[in-house]
Amino acid sequence: MADESTVLDLSQLRRSCSSCALSDLCLPAGIGGDDLEKLDMAIRDKRMLDRGGALYRDGDPFHALYVVRSGSLKTFVQDDTGAMQILGFHLPGDIVGFDALATDRHVSQAEALERSSICELPYDRLQQVTSEVPALHRQLMRVVSREVVEEHRHTVVMGRQQAQEQLAIFLKSLSDRYQRLQRDGSMLTLSMSRYDIANYLGLVVETVSRLFSRLEEMGVLEVNRKAVTIRRPDLLAELCRSSSTSPSRQRDNG
Amino acid sequence: MADESTVLDLSQLRRSCSSCALSDLCLPAGIGGDDLEKLDMAIRDKRMLDRGGALYRDGDPFHALYVVRSGSLKTFVQDDTGAMQILGFHLPGDIVGFDALATDRHVSQAEALERSSICELPYDRLQQVTSEVPALHRQLMRVVSREVVEEHRHTVVMGRQQAQEQLAIFLKSLSDRYQRLQRDGSMLTLSMSRYDIANYLGLVVETVSRLFSRLEEMGVLEVNRKAVTIRRPDLLAELCRSSSTSPSRQRDNG
DNA sequence: CGTGGACTTGAAATGACTCAAGGCCGGTGG
């Protein structure tokens, strides 16, 4: 799966949403034949990023949206002291860069977690196509809305009081995303570090490490560095909503 | 401020983005005269909500975006057990409802925190106008991008380890929003309950209550139920980045 | 004036953090 991009002929993959396995996940979803050709015209050459390579940095002028083709990214913000907060992990089919639309400058950063291939969608070309293809406009709004909903999910995870619950939800959601990509949802390859996971969840790395060990002891997971196997999906699902019985968060008491 | 909406003539306010004090904050920002008229056509009658009144519920079919004109809202999700997670608090000029664009159904809820006046923007009309006014399309993307960035901010707050820091940032950000609305940023009226604040930050209500007391003891705030006065903005700003010296979150160690 | 919900406060329990040490692995250079 990791070397897919190196095996395929790069030039062949240029401008070919129709031939892309992700077409029904990312932008072209629900867009017909002729319009798809027009969309292809808006896509610039793919871009390869090595692990740690930056797709964009805080303050960069906005000029494109990006689709992950293979590999994975993290997006994050850093405050003036250099403290980082991870905003999301992005798998193939995910689109990043929406943060810059408001101010024409990126206000977050995107970085490859492993060798990754990225589709670049220059925004001026995209706008041009959008004006010709109303369906694409609608689709673009859908995609950015998906982003909003995805961040709601992140908020819900961070709002949990129990760290174990947070990690369980994180793993389950990763598993779900794997399945949507036709991968085996029980065999996760965590391209992000434990530090990243901890940061994403608002925890410290030791807590995350201990939780992995605990979940392994419980027989839920089999952990081997970055390779995590979900042995008991049923138990994992259980843990996602276990101690949600805390009364203060229980209801809508406004 | 709370009775502004009742003082003004309701019918006069209908379809009048140009006469709205919020015009440079919400959708019409950066849209010229003629186009503004067209936009006005997309706006349906205003809607009043009483405290606790629902603007939309989880599962409701999508048909409009909403602008807060006066008052305030909270948006939140509830899981199957009824546990709530607050996603945001929304002041005049804020637009809500973007969550539904992806699936044509709302996947969150919006509820008034006090008597509030809402502009309704039926999406089909909006789309119609959008096709005639390209600048509006661009503006719409800007606005939803602002939403994305705003949620990033929420994520950063929730990621903090110290509850006091979280509350300080929450109050400071509320103060900043007040100032953008030409209000006195040092006199906050918390229309949301302590439960809501706690939930929004991922804490329990007792912790929030204690923190208010502590901040008052420290001379930072003067707390009087829902009325909070910021006595020492300098100290408050200090607290926002105080204990950010925790090493695990410090840098980008991926 | 009484009731109920929101809020506050105290005391105790606990789960996550901090600090510290050690293990593991991949990469590098001899």
Added chain:
DNA sequence: CCACCGGCCTTGAGTCATTTCAAGTCCACG
């Protein structure tokens, strides 16, 4: 090929902030 190094990860012990549990107060409202 092996030894060394450094970063990532794990584990342990102790501390502490936050949660939990339990009263009790305040205020709005009927």
